[in-house]
Amino acid sequence: MGWIGEQIDSIKSIQFRQLVTQAISLGMIVTSALIIWKALMCVTGSESPVVVVLSESMEPGFKRGDILFLHMSKDPIRAGEIVVFNVDGREIPIVHRIIKVHERQDTGEINVLTKGDNNPSDDRLLYAQGQLWLQRHHIMGTAVGFLPYVGWVTIIMTEKPIIKYILIGALGLLVITSKD
Amino acid sequence: MHSFGYRANALLTLAITILAFMCAFASFSDNFNSLTPTAQVQVLNINWFQKKPDGDDEVSLTLNISADLQSLFTWNTKQVFVFLAAEYETPKNALNQISLWDGIIPTKEHAKFLIHTTNKYRFVDQGSNLRGKGFNLTLHWHVMPKTGKMSANKLVMTGYRLPETYR
Numbered sequence: 001m002g003w004i005g006e007q008i009d010s011i012k013s014i015q016f017r018q019l020v021t022q023a024i025s026l027g028m029i030v031t032s033a034l035i036i037w038k039a040l041m042c043v044t045g046s047e048s049p050v051v052v053v054l055s056e057s058m059e060p061g062f063k064r065g066d067i068l069f070l071h072m073s074k075d076p077i078r079a080g081e082i083v084v085f086n087v088d089g090r091e092i093p094i095v096h097r098i099i100k101v102h103e104r105q106d107t108g109e110i111n112v113l114t115k116g117d118n119n120p121s122d123d124r125l126l127y128a129q130g131q132l133w134l135q136r137h138h139i140m141g142t143a144v145g146f147l148p149y150v151g152w153v154t155i156i157m158t159e160k161p162i163i164k165y166i167l168i169g170a171l172g173l174l175v176i177t178s179k180d
Numbered sequence: 181m182h183s184f185g186y187r188a189n190a191l192l193t194l195a196i197t198i199l200a201f202m203c204a205f206a207s208f209s210d211n212f213n214s215l216t217p218t219a220q221v222q223v224l225n226i227n228w229f230q231k232k233p234d235g236d237d238e239v240s241l242t243l244n245i246s247a248d249l250q251s252l253f254t255w256n257t258k259q260v261f262v263f264l265a266a267e268y269e270t271p272k273n274a275l276n277q278i279s280l281w282d283g284i285i286p287t288k289e290h291a292k293f294l295i296h297t298t299n300k301y302r303f304v305d306q307g308s309n310l311r312g313k314g315f316n317l318t319l320h321w322h323v324m325p326k327t328g329k330m331s332a333n334k335l336v337m338t339g340y341r342l343p344e345t346y347r
Contacts, residue, residue, distance in 0.1 A: 061261065078277060103273055103276075117284060146328065
C-alpha cells in the first residue's frame with residue numbers, strides 16, 4: 001500500500017507549471033520524431049523511407065528484423081537493384097531483387113520481374129493474378145542502405161501488442177512521476 | 181541526479197552513440213578499398229532457339245563464367261551478389277536486361293570461381309527479335325555490407341550474336 005500511496009501523493013503534488021513543462025517536453029519528442037520522418041521523406045523521395053524486413057526471402061543478405069533505407073530517384077531502374085514494391089491486393093510491401101528489365105523505346109515505361117535471393121523461383125506467383133510484370137508505379141523505392149537488427153523492436157511491438165502497451169505505460173508513468 | 185535510472189540512461193545513450201559511430205566508420209572505411217575484379221564469359225553452346233507459341237523468342241545457352249572478385253571483400257562485407265545479364269536493344273524496347281545466372285558469394289575464399297552452367301532464368305524476348313541479334317554480356321555485382329551503404333558496379337564483357345535461324 002505504501003508504494004502506491006507514495007505514487008498517488010507524488011501525482012497529487014505536481015504543480016500546474018511542472019505539468020505544462022512535462023506536456024511540452026513530451027510534445028517536443030513526438031513532434032521531433034515526426035519532423036525527422038517527414039524530412040527523410042523529402043530527402044529520399046520515397047513515401048516510406050525506412051522499411052523493416054519481415055520475411056526470409058532475401059537471406060542471407062537481409063534477415064528478418066533488418067532495416068532498409070529506401071531511395072526513390074528519377075534514375076532508371078535496372079536489373080540487380082533491390083526494390084520495395086506493392087502488389088495490387090496485398091497490403092504488405094515486398095523487398096526483392098530485379099532480375100529482368102524491359103524498357104519501352106517510345107514511352108520509357110518499364111516492365112520488371114523480381115525474385116527473392118532465397119526463393120527458388122521468380123515472383124510471378126506473388127503478383128496479382130495474371131500479372132506478368134511490375135510497372136514503375138508499383139515500386140516504392142530502391143534499397144540503398146542497411147542496418148541490422150534494429151527492426152526487431154517494431155516486429156516485437158506489432159506481433160505482441162501487450163509489450164507495446166506495457167512500454168508506453170511505463171514511459172508515461174516515468175514522465176508523470178519523475179521529479180526533475 | 182545520481183539515481184539508478186539516470187546512470188542507466190547515460191550509459192545506454194553513450195553505448196548507442198558509440199555503436200552508431202562505429203557503424204558509420206565501418207561503412208565509410210569501405211571507400212578506401214580499391215576494386216580490381218576480373219571476369220570472362222564464354223557462350224559454349226546454343227541448346228535450343230525457338231519461337232514460343234505466344235510469339236516471343238526464347239533461347240537456351242550453355243555458359244562458362246570465370247571471375248575473380250576477391251578485391252570486393254573488406255571487413256565490412258557480408259556478401260557479394262553477382263549476376264550475369266544479357267543486355268540488348270530492340271525496335272520496341274530501348275533496353276532489355278535479362279539475368280542469365282546469379283549467385284551469392286559469402287566469403288573471400290569463394291570469390292574466385294569458374295562455373296559451367298545453362299542459363300538459370302529463361303532468356304525470353306518481349307517479341308520476336310532475337311534472330312541475328314547481338315547482345316552484351318555484363319557481369320554485375322552488388323556488395324552487401326555488414327552495415328551501411330550498399331554499392332554496386334559492373335563489368336561489360338564480350339558480346340555474342342545469336343544465329344539467324346531457329347534451331
